[in-house]
Amino acid sequence: MAINVVIAGPRGKMGSEAVKMVEKETEFRLVACIDRKHGGKTLQEVVPHFSIDVPIYEDAETCFNENNEVDVLVDLTVPEAGYQHTKIALAHHVRPVVGTTGFSELQIEELSSISNSQNVGCLIAPNFAIGAVLMMKFAKMAATYFPDVDIIEKHHDNKLDAPSGTAIKTAELIRETRTAKKQGHPNEKETLPGARGADIDGIKIHSVRLPGLVAHQEVIFGSDGQTLTIKHDSMDRASFMEGVKLGINKVMEERRLIYGLENIL
Ligand SMILES: NC(=O)C1=CN([C@@H]2O[C@H](COP(=O)(O)OP(=O)(O)OC[C@H]3O[C@@H](n4cnc5c(N)ncnc54)[C@H](O)[C@@H]3O)[C@@H](O)[C@H]2O)C=CC1
Numbered sequence: 001m002a003i004n005v006v007i008a009g010p011r012g013k014m015g016s017e018a019v020k021m022v023e024k025e026t027e028f029r030l031v032a033c034i035d036r037k038h039g040g041k042t043l044q045e046v047v048p049h050f051s052i053d054v055p056i057y058e059d060a061e062t063c064f065n066e067n068n069e070v071d072v073l074v075d076l077t078v079p080e081a082g083y084q085h086t087k088i089a090l091a092h093h094v095r096p097v098v099g100t101t102g103f104s105e106l107q108i109e110e111l112s113s114i115s116n117s118q119n120v121g122c123l124i125a126p127n128f129a130i131g132a133v134l135m136m137k138f139a140k141m142a143a144t145y146f147p148d149v150d151i152i153e154k155h156h157d158n159k160l161d162a163p164s165g166t167a168i169k170t171a172e173l174i175r176e177t178r179t180a181k182k183q184g185h186p187n188e189k190e191t192l193p194g195a196r197g198a199d200i201d202g203i204k205i206h207s208v209r210l211p212g213l214v215a216h217q218e219v220i221f222g223s224d225g226q227t228l229t230i231k232h233d234s235m236d237r238a239s240f241m242e243g244v245k246l247g248i249n250k251v252m253e254e255r256r257l258i259y260g261l262e263n264i265l
């Protein structure tokens with residue numbers, strides 16, 4: 001039986017790629033979309049080149065009230081809307097697969113406790129590209145041997161959140177194996193604030209935003225006489241769709257919140 005899917009953000013760069021993916025996959029059935037600007041219209045009225053037509057809802061509550069057969073919500077929107085959509089989906093026992101980044105730690109904890117107490121599966125994946133997940137895993141391995149590490153993430157200049165969800169997740173994974181240390185010179189001073197980047201437990205994160213970029217990250221380790229660079233590039237948003245597919249299938253079997261695609265690969 002097909003998995004019934006709702007996509008939030010169908011006009012966005014990621015959302016439209018997700019609609020194309022669901023169009024192709026016979027194991028999934030698109031039931032509706034959530035789009036804050038086009039409630040009451042249909043998908044093809046808004047984006048004529050899509051081959052499937054479904055109703056559009058402005059708010060998640062109405063969408064799930066009127067479609068009680070929905071299995072999975074795929075959210076690819078903006079942080080505050082994504083957080084609200086996820087909460088509403090869980091309340092309706094719809095399993096969220098969330099690609100939207102920029103949630104706070106507190107928001108993730110809250111969603112986790114709702115998902116776990118309701119026994120409704122939920123996946124929050126800061127990066128759906130398999131290569132990016134491998135880059136994070138390799139960085140976690142390398143940090144056992146190289147505690148000095150900087151993360152450089154580079155994205156298109158329409159990105160709202162900095163640092164990227166991927167960079168935060170990478171630092172979180174690295175700190176699981178890295179011996180805590182303060183990097184750089186003990187007396188170093190920023191003569192321009194921000195020069196040394198953001199800081200997660202002493203791991204520095206630098207965010208680049210430029211037109212022409214899609215999604216890229218380098219994790220650079222340094223030690224006496226050597227450096228090791230682990231690098232991943234998404235040149236096309238199609239790179240994320242294998243992970244979205246996997247997420248939709250896996251969340252159907254889950255009864256709790258999973259943070260990070262690495263936990264289901
Ligand atoms: N997990 C992953 O692998 C990936 C995650 N992302 C994340 O996905 C999200 C979307 O990224 P893009 O598609 O590049 O952005 P985009 O700007 O192209 O699309 C954003 C979508 O959100 C909708 N939106 C904006 N404000 C809204 C609101 N207040 N309420 C409801 N909908 C609203 C827009 O209509 C649009 O459809 C971002 O958080 C981004 O960081 C992006 C790429 C990969």
Ligand SMILES: O=C(O)C1=N[C@H](C(=O)O)C[C@H](O)C1
Pocket residue numbers: 101126127128155156159160163164165166167214215216
């Ligand atoms: O906004 C993007 O484009 C991306 N966002 C995600 C993030 O914040 O890590 C994933 C990927 O890097 C693309």
